[in-house]
Amino acid sequence: MTEAAQKSTAGVTFAARLSFEHISHRFSDHTAALHDVTLTAEPGEVLCLLGPSGSGKTTLLRIAAGIEPQSAGRVLLNDREIAGPSVFLPPEQRSIGLVFQDFALFPHMTILDNVRFGLTALSREEARREAIIALERVGLAHYAAAYPHILSGGEQQRVALARALVPRPAVLLMDEPFSGLDSRLKDSVRAETLDILRQSRATAIVVTHDAEEAMRMGDRIALLKDGRLIQVGRAQELYQSPASLFVAGFFSELNILDADARHGAVETPLGRFEAPGLADGTPVAVAIRLSGFDVGERIGDIPARVVSRRFLGVVELLELAVPGADFHLRARVRCGALSSQAKDIWLSIRKSDVLVFERQPENA
Numbered sequence: 001m002t003e004a005a006q007k008s009t010a011g012v013t014f015a016a017r018l019s020f021e022h023i024s025h026r027f028s029d030h031t032a033a034l035h036d037v038t039l040t041a042e043p044g045e046v047l048c049l050l051g052p053s054g055s056g057k058t059t060l061l062r063i064a065a066g067i068e069p070q071s072a073g074r075v076l077l078n079d080r081e082i083a084g085p086s087v088f089l090p091p092e093q094r095s096i097g098l099v100f101q102d103f104a105l106f107p108h109m110t111i112l113d114n115v116r117f118g119l120t121a122l123s124r125e126e127a128r129r130e131a132i133i134a135l136e137r138v139g140l141a142h143y144a145a146a147y148p149h150i151l152s153g154g155e156q157q158r159v160a161l162a163r164a165l166v167p168r169p170a171v172l173l174m175d176e177p178f179s180g181l182d183s184r185l186k187d188s189v190r191a192e193t194l195d196i197l198r199q200s201r202a203t204a205i206v207v208t209h210d211a212e213e214a215m216r217m218g219d220r221i222a223l224l225k226d227g228r229l230i231q232v233g234r235a236q237e238l239y240q241s242p243a244s245l246f247v248a249g250f251f252s253e254l255n256i257l258d259a260d261a262r263h264g265a266v267e268t269p270l271g272r273f274e275a276p277g278l279a280d281g282t283p284v285a286v287a288i289r290l291s292g293f294d295v296g297e298r299i300g301d302i303p304a305r306v307v308s309r310r311f312l313g314v315v316e317l318l319e320l321a322v323p324g325a326d327f328h329l330r331a332r333v334r335c336g337a338l339s340s341q342a343k344d345i346w347l348s349i350r351k352s353d354v355l356v357f358e359r360q361p362e363n364a
Contacts, residue, residue: 015043015203016078016095016170018064023073025059025227033059034070034227041171046197046204048218050211050250056227057207061173064205065098066091077170097169097202101176103160105148111135112144115163134162138196153181154189161193165200172197174206178213190216211251215239223247245285245357254287255329258359266356269324270302270349275356283359290317292353293331295338300346304329311335320347 018041025034034056041047049057062068064075066082066089074084077096082089091098105114116131135141138158148156157177164172177193178186194217197204208214214221215235222232231243242248245256259266261278268286275284294300295318307328308319316338318331331347338345 015045015201017041017043017076018096018171018203018205019076019079020060020064021074021076023060023063023070023075025056025063025068025071032227034063037073037224037227037229039222039229039232041203041205043203044201045219046194046206046217048214048221049205049207049224050209050214050218050221051224051230052209052250054226055224057209057224058175059227060224061098061175061205061207064171065096065173066094067098095167095170097164097167097172099157099160099164099172099174099177101179103156103180105156105159105163107148109147110144111140111146111148111151111159114148114159115166117163118167130166131162134166135159137165137199138162138192152185154185157181157189158192158196161196165196165202168200169202172200172202172204174204176207176209178208186213193217215251223250240352242355244360245287245355248287248355248357253290253330253332254355255290257286257288257325259284259286269322270329270347273351273354273356278356278358285357285359287355287357288329288349289353289355290330290332292350293333294348294350295331295333296346296348297338297342298346300348302347302349304345304347306338306343306345309338320345322347 020037020039023034023037026032037060049060051057059068063070069088070083075082081087082094112131115134116127119127119130122130132141132144135144138161140155140158178190181189206217218235220232220234221238223230223238225246231238231247238247239251248254257268259268261275261282261284262280264274264276265272266275266284266286273286278284302322304320304322306318307321310317314335315332316335318333320329320331322329
């Protein structure tokens with residue numbers, strides 16, 4: 001029997017709805033961390049908080065856990081206020097589990113003792129039984145008597161997950177749980193973690209700065225920037241219909257051309273693209289995904305010259321000079337699409353990979 005088949009599905013919890021209502025926060029030095037954030041994680045949902053460093057993701061997680069009191073707004077669990085102007089439940093009363101970025105395992109305790117550490121309300125035998133069930137669920141019961149230092153990074157992450165799940169929290173918070181793992185491990189550990197979350201049925205909020213990770217894990221993604229909630233939705237909604245140039249750039253590498261709207265369209269060295277709803281003269285940013293180019297040596301819409309090319313395995317990264325463009329364009333194309341000696345080529349652009357935005361200060 002495989003390790004996956006041996007994992008226990010016992011200890012299922014009842015998922016809860018966790019809501020943030022108009023959350024704002026300033027640190028003691030008056031630095032603003034969050035600005036009027038309203039967001040809900042639905043029961044049983046995996047919600048990914050995505051954004052660059054300093055966007056407020058971890059602060060929002062700490063507020064949910066009760067580690068950090070917000071400056072304004074309310075936190076509700078199943079519509080019951082757990083943090084607000086007149087209520088502040090301590091972390092141990094919130095039925096919210098937390099998996100730290102560094103796993104935070106106690107090196108002097110066995111794996112079993114690490115997992116049952118927080119089960120103070122149970123007898124020693126009951127706590128041991130619940131901890132074993134949690135370790136079985138993550139496929140590590142055979143390490144119960146071992147110590148954390150003998151485990152790989154991925155195994156330590158699963159122990160931390162078991163420890164967070166053993167009290168059967170209604171909501172599980174995970175702060176960049178895979179950032180310390182070898183890149184080769186991330187895919188498998190993410191898949192295992194997602195499977196465990198589905199089994200436990202806990203609502204989960206996962207913080208990450210990696211857009212691909214958010215798309216792999218999240219039922220929905222909430223993208224933050226400078227403490228503000230920019231866009232919330234399913235992965236394909238944020239990718240296909242980004243609300244701003246910032247959102248588009250977080251999910252794709254882009255070539256960005258400056259232009260002005262004229263008669264509901266915009267003219268660029270790469271062709272004419274629709275810009276509906278924009279008044280004549282409106283400055284716009286035309287964003288073209290690097291993956292949006294088709295290339296050929298004999299046929300296409302736009303002439304180009306290959307300036308450089310990098311082999312990346314499945315794809316090649318091309319740097320291209322195009323007549324009329326004042327910078328070199330970049331394109332990701334399938335390996336083999338061009339011969340090794342190709343220099344003067346032709347481009348075609350998929351319109352679905354072209355996004356037109358009114359240009360905002362700092363590309364907000």
